[in-house]
Amino acid sequence: MNHYKNWKVIFDFIFSIILIILMMPLFIVLFIIISIDTKSNGIFCQKRVGQYGKLFTIYKFKTINEKTKKSSYLGLLLRKTKLDELPQLFNIIKGEMSFVGPRPDIEGYYDKLQGNDWEVLQLKPGVTSEASIKYSNEEFLLKSQKNPMLYNDEVIFPDKVRMNLNYLEKMSFSEDLRIILKTIFKIIK
Numbered sequence: 001m002n003h004y005k006n007w008k009v010i011f012d013f014i015f016s017i018i019l020i021i022l023m024m025p026l027f028i029v030l031f032i033i034i035s036i037d038t039k040s041n042g043i044f045c046q047k048r049v050g051q052y053g054k055l056f057t058i059y060k061f062k063t064i065n066e067k068t069k070k071s072s073y074l075g076l077l078l079r080k081t082k083l084d085e086l087p088q089l090f091n092i093i094k095g096e097m098s099f100v101g102p103r104p105d106i107e108g109y110y111d112k113l114q115g116n117d118w119e120v121l122q123l124k125p126g127v128t129s130e131a132s133i134k135y136s137n138e139e140f141l142l143k144s145q146k147n148p149m150l151y152n153d154e155v156i157f158p159d160k161v162r163m164n165l166n167y168l169e170k171m172s173f174s175e176d177l178r179i180i181l182k183t184i185f186k187i188i189k
Contacts, residue, residue: 048104059087101126131160
């Protein structure tokens with residue numbers, strides 16, 4: 001695994017640069033349209049818990065109008081297609097994220113892990129993971145619960161930790177490729 005971790009950093013860096021170059025026209029168009037749609041800077045920045053529990057600033061395209069606090073049709077489309085995640089390629093270049101790894105969470109979850117569960121923080125946060133695929137409809141799943149926060153804390157988050165620990169054990173190029181392809185097919189579907 002340690003040997004692959006070194007290659008993973010190189011792969012992440014090179015592949016994210018290639019994707020940014022290829023997608024720069026899309027980045028520019030989306031940034032302009034989103035800025036108009038949200039009536040603000042089109043980039044959302046938020047502190048998240050990263051590798052070893054260190055905080056970093058994650059970048060996403062905004063999907064919510066700051067004044068109305070509602071998603072527009074464009075915002076919903078960006079979230080459904082995961083295009084709002086594209087700016088995270090810059091987080092990968094900065095070495096804060098990877099293509100595959102636990103999704104970065106706000107403070108109060110991963111930074112509070114104890115015992116063996118803390119091992120999840122050995123991983124860089126990722127743009128995708130097996131857990132993010134399983135819970136791609138998490139927002140709607142939580143809305144259907146009587147107590148969404150309790151359900152997240154007692155069901156979803158522990159399951160994500162378990163899945164991410166499993167990834168830590170199995171981490172390899174073929175596992176990353178499998179998760180990336182599964183993510184692409186999930187988005188297309």
